[in-house]
Every structure is written in C-alpha cells, then in structure tokens.
Amino acid sequence: MSKDDDPKYNNILKVRDDHLPIAFAVSEPGKFRFKEGTEISWLSGEEFSLKELRSRIEPWLTSLFQSEHLSFLAGSGLTHAVHYLAADKAAAGMGAVALSCHEAEINKAAAETAEAAGRSQGNFEDQLRSANELLRGLEILGNKDADTLRTDLKTILTQFSASILACEWGIATADESKRELAFNTLVTFLMSFASRTGTRDRLSIFTTNYDRLIEAGAELAGLHLLDRFVGSLMPIFRSSRLDLDMHYNPPGIRGEPRYLEGVARFTKLHGSVDWVHAGNDIRRIGLPFGAAKVDAYLGTPGMKDVDANRLMIYPNSAKDREASDYPYVELFRDLAAAVCRPNSTLVTYGYSFGDEHINRVIRDMLTIPSTHLVVMSYDDPLGRIMKSYQEFGRPSQISLLIGPALSDIRTLTENFLPKAAIDRTTFRMSELLKQRFGTSISDKRATEHATDGDAA
Template sequence: MANLAQHYYRVGTSTFSTDVIPTNAPELDEFIAKHRKKIEPWLTATCQAEHLNLLLGSGFTAAIGHIAGSPAAGMDKITLDTKFDAEIDAHATETAKRMGRGAPNIEDQFRSALAVLAGSEILNLSDGEDLRDKLNKQLKLFLESLLETERGIESAKGEKADRADSVLQSFLLSFASRTASRERLHVFTTNYDRLLEYGCDLAGIRTIDRFVGALNPVFRASRVDADYHYNPPGIRGEPRFMEGVLRLTKLHGSLDWNYDARRRSIKRIGLPFGAPKTHTDIPSEPVDTVMIYPNPAKDFETTYYPYAELFRDFAASVCRPNAVLFVYGYGFGDDHINRIILDMLAIPSTHIVVAARSMSDRLESFLQKTRDAQTTLIVGKHFTDLETLTRHYLPKPALDFISTRLAELLKRRPSLVDDGKGNEAGQKDTASSA
C-alpha cells in the first residue's frame, strides 16, 4: 500500500486512486457526484449495523480547529530541564518505538517522567521535588494549550464560526441520528479536550457516560446501561426511546477530570469550555489531581482506575458480532487500542471504516493484520476533509428516512413519477403532440 496515490478509497468492491483532484467548480462538482454514488450508499449501509461505534483522535479536533481558525494543541516533545532528562527521553523513545508510534511525543515524556517521579519518591531522592515542580509546570502549560484550542473554536467569529459549528453538528448527527429502537451510537475518543461535549450541546444530543451527579459528577464503576425514555401522550406503561442520544467514553481521560484524594473518587469539575488561564478550577499542581492518562505517580488503584473501566467499555462495545467501528483522526499509535480493534476483527461479521489524511507507516502496519473484506479505507485530503466528508459522503439519516417514504409513495401513486421531460406519467406532452 505504500505506493498508493494521495487520494484513495476502497469501499466494498469499488476502489479508486488518483493524485489529482479537480480545482474548478464544475469539474469538482462532477467528480464529487460521481464518487458520492459509490461512497455514500456504502457508508450508509455500514452505519446501519446492529452495533455502531465511532473512534475519534486528535485529527478530529485539528480538523474543526482548522475550519474555525484555531490551531490544535501541539504534541511535540518538550524540555523538562531536570537531572533525569536523558533517562526520561530514552525511556520515552523506547516505549514509543515499542508501541509502533515512532518518534515520542509529549505524552510519552509525561508517562516516563511520572514513572521516574514515583521511583524518586520511593527512594526518597532529593531531586524528586525538583522533578515534581517541573512536571507541574509543564502539565499546567499543556492544560492551558488544550484550553486555548477550545477557546479558539468557541470564540471564532463570522463565517468561520458558522462553518465550524455546522460541520461539527452535522458530523455527529450523521452517526447519532439512528433509529431510537437500535442500540445507541457509542463514541470513543483519545482526546483530552471537550470538543465532543461542546458539539453535542450545540446539536442537542444527550450524552450518557459513567459520571453520575449534578454539581460535581462522580465516575461510577457500576454500568447499568442507563438510557433516555419518554411516555407518548395517552399511552401508559410503554415508554419509548428518545432520539438524539449517544454514549461517550474518553479513553485517556479529560482535562476536567480530577482525582479527589479525600474521597478517593474521580470527579468532573465545572471547567467552562475554553476557560481562561486564570480560571480558579485549573489546578496549580496537576500531577496529583488531573486525570488525563494512566498515571504511575498515583497509587496502584488510580493507575488502573478509571482507565481499566474505560477500556473494558471499549472492548465490550466493539468486540461483538455485527459491530462497525468508524475511525477518524486516530493515528493508530496506541498499541492498547489497536489490540482491541484487531480482536474485534477476529469476529467475521465485524467491520472497520478508516478515514485517514494519509497512508502512514502505522496505519499500513495495522492494515496488514486485517482482511480487506472487513475494512473500508478512505484516504486523502479530499475524501477526508471534514467539511467535504460531512457534506457529500457521510450518511444523512433524516434524508434517508424521507427518501424511503417517498419511494413507497411513488410505488402506490405511479402517476407522480416524472417522465424525464418535466411531465408526470400519464400527462400528455402537448409540445410533442402539437
């Protein structure tokens, strides 16, 4: 696959590959119309699966941020400026290589640094306090960069703001607008920001997660499959499922999740979307409080909790017959996630749809372990541009419902069918008869 063209798709039995996309409007419209006939029906069919799941990575935030004119938070390596920098960087490089990620990023450095911090505190090393101070500083800067991305999206003005909001809502509704009697869409994300929650609020989508409470919701290990129902007028004892509901799981945590040491619980604090740097709920010492990834600096329980529960939810949702996983903006750099997806594909009736900006080494390595019949692949800047993808290639559940009703109506009333000349069937063509 290394020699694929820049723009490529494989949907069902149809494949297409090109390095050139038309630039002028008439040719581009014709190009889109031609390929929409192949891509959109296939994606619509896959999204009608019994169990539909959506996995979003940092590319999703970057795409919305690009439309809004707000660059996404960087994940590049940093300099901690501590005595242990060489050892931390070496360990981060090794773990990133072992996970198939390639070059290490800031997450790898944080994980390695937190492991060193835990060891230095066990050994009571004098340099441990300096490492803690430097880590707190860098973690706080990282949180502020995430909030800056949120703030840029939320404060966008004019046409950029309208486009970003429209694309965000349309993308989510393309998947969430399932028939209420079907199982809910389950959205998984590796992102720490709250863009998904922000988009659900804009679209009026209700989210279900493991947090329970009103003021400071608390993460609960008990999963009772809570849902939203309503009672239709005049009907008793027959509640119906509400539309516009999805389940949300943030696999790596969130910047508004805090660990309460006194109550030994995970809480979601009321940090506004795009909060300013001076907001009082931004912790000054995030090493001990912020839950944004498995943190070996905490005790054994919090190292695996709540992350074990989150990944259990992921495996339980995707690893079952007739499940479909749609992947957007995820770079296949997390081995623990890839392993679950491959386990899912061991079930013959499952399917994965991958929308990727380009064919990376990590994606190619992952695809080599899968079967073509179980994978749909959409690659390239044109096909995966979020605005183009949402407008032209993703399913439109509301339109599909109306189109189905229209087709049924036309079967019963054939006189309404147009004969291609602007006349209804059975209507006399006066121009030809004259």
C-alpha cells in the same frame, strides 16, 4: 520520478467490494484520476467525478451506519479539522518538554516506548508516561530527586492543560462566521452518526482527545451524552454505570416506553482536561469551554490539595498506580464491550492508529466476521494507518477513506456521510415510491391485458 510515484496520488479509497485500496489524485476541482494501470470494476477509464464518487461511497456508509451496533472513535484529527475551519490553522500541539532531572533517561525510555508502538519518535505523552514511572520508582527508593521530578511534572501538566484550553479558545474566539461554519459542520458530522432508528443500539462515541470539542458540538446539536459521571454540580465517576438510557412515553399509546432520539454513550479514553483526582474520587469540574487556564477552577471547597498534578490526563501523575489505572481500565473495558460483538461497525476519524491499547481492541473486533471497520483520515503522514490495515489481515472487513478529497470534514459531511435523520424519512419515501411505481406498472399491465382480450 514516474507519474505513478507522483505524491499527489494521496487519496486512498476502499469500500464495498474493492479488493485492494485504490489511490487517486485530484486532476481539477470536482474531477479525479486514478493511477495509470489501475483496474476498477465499477468504472471505465481513469477519470471520474464527485458524483460518481458519492454514488459509490454514500449508500455504503448509510448501510453501515445502520448496523445493529455502531461506534465512533475520534482522534486528534477531529480537533485539528474543526480548529482549521474556525481559525484557518491547525490546533497547536504539545512537543517534548525540558526536565531538570534525569531528562536523558526519560527521553530514552520515551523513544523506546514509541518504537515499540510503531512510531518513529517519542511524543509528549511518551515522555510524561516515562516520567511518571520513574517518579514512582524514586518514591519507593526514597530518592531526593522525587520532589524535583514531581515539581517538573506539575509544571508540565499545567502547560499541557493550557495548550488544550488554548485550542478551545482558538475555536471559541474565532471570527463569528467561521466559528458558526465550524460548529455547524461539527453538528452535522456528529448527527450523521447519532441519527439511528429506535430499534438499533445507541451510538457509542469514544475519543482520545482531552478537549471538550465533542461535548460542545453535542450541546449545540441537542445530543444527550451518557457517560460514567453522576451528578450535576461536580459529577463523580462511577464504576457501576449499568445500562442507563433515556426513554419517553408516546402520548395516547400504551406499551413499553420508546427510545428518546438524540442520545449517545460517550467515553473519553485518555481522560479530560476537566477531570481531577480529588480525595478518593474522580470528579469533573465546571471548566468553561475555552477558559484561559485550569488553576482558577481547582481551588474550591472539597478540592483540598488539588493542583495540576491531579488532572486526569492520561498518563496522569495520580498519587499511586491503583488510582492511575482505575478510570482508564473501566474506559477501555467500555470500548471493548461496545465494539467486540457481532454486527458491529466501528468508524474512526482522525485517529492515526498510534495507540496499541486501542489497536488491540480493534484487532480483536475484526476476528468476528460480521464486524466492520471504517477508517476516515485527512492523511496518513507516518504510514501507521496503512501499516495497521496490512497487519489486521481482514481487508474484506475494512473500508478506507484517506486523503483530503475524501475525509476533509466539510467534504465528508456534505457529500459522503448519511444525512442526519435520513432513516425514517428516506425509508418511508422509498416505500411510497415503490408502492406507487408498482401500482402504476400493475395498472398499465392490466389495461394492456384487457385491451388485448377485447381485440381477440
């Protein structure tokens, strides 16, 4: 194996005016090395330090984060990163499950779905989606296997919700010092995105995760999340969200109200472990963060005949396809409306580009020349990120930060992401320094000119 093929070159950087992604490795703590033969316009030699890397990345991200429209998409990598900080291990996933009827046919359909999406093998979601489609067909035919498959799905969703809650439990019950580190890092991470000037559009947060980690981090950060749910005790999902926002009236100042700081729009694209289909409505139940299981919170008044089969976890097994499509169509419409507009920046973290519905929206977004995509990921084990980068065909509109040296969540928040509330304070300081620096130069030049005149 040649040095260029060494797998330690697992960090990929592309920002600013880089024409191609650049691979590099960690030579020693705080020191990095590019592959031999790599030509870098902004660096002489093959080795560089964290300081040089930061000076290359941080100003670029700070500028992009102040785009007119900013959106953030979190994938499962965010949950794994925070869980690892708290519990020293990645969050447990949900593998393929055993079914008592038509298992071979379901698994075959799941594999075909995965292949069509560019994935090497089917996962739990593919299997569940295929089972839901088969269940609907069996119900139409009046086949007796429908009851058996429905029971299987109920058991599977119960287990799946338990695995999601186990991830939350692992974070909530971790050692106190590690738990504080994990949540402090998460708060800093979220506020790096949410700290925007009042003249900019609100941050839009999207996630494919079913857990409530972002909600927990926002609560600790004092970040208000605006979503499609209305109500306090048992919020109900509404299609007519309109453009609700939060404002305040500055004391002693007349005029229009100003934006309240610390507010973001929030959308869970694949549903949530605390969303249930109750009657004709989608409701959010009061499920504590890290609860042991969801069953105990379903048997309440107004939730008649609601069980794990009614959990709105995509793809869910709601009673009919219309109800199944209903919330997710609205949520994906929010994603497209937020990112597919001029002067928009979309930042992804921990998203592996395995969802074709989302990839299609991103592809459409990049057809607008003033948009930009920033991809942050700890790794790319299946190669889907780089494959999507090539397929999008818009390299000048895409920035890449892939690898542990760039997108480990602590490294990212401490070195590369803009500091929370950096805008007004930093800009004021910058203007003040410019004024003072400019004044001192003018005074010096005036003095020199006067001295020359006296000498003459």
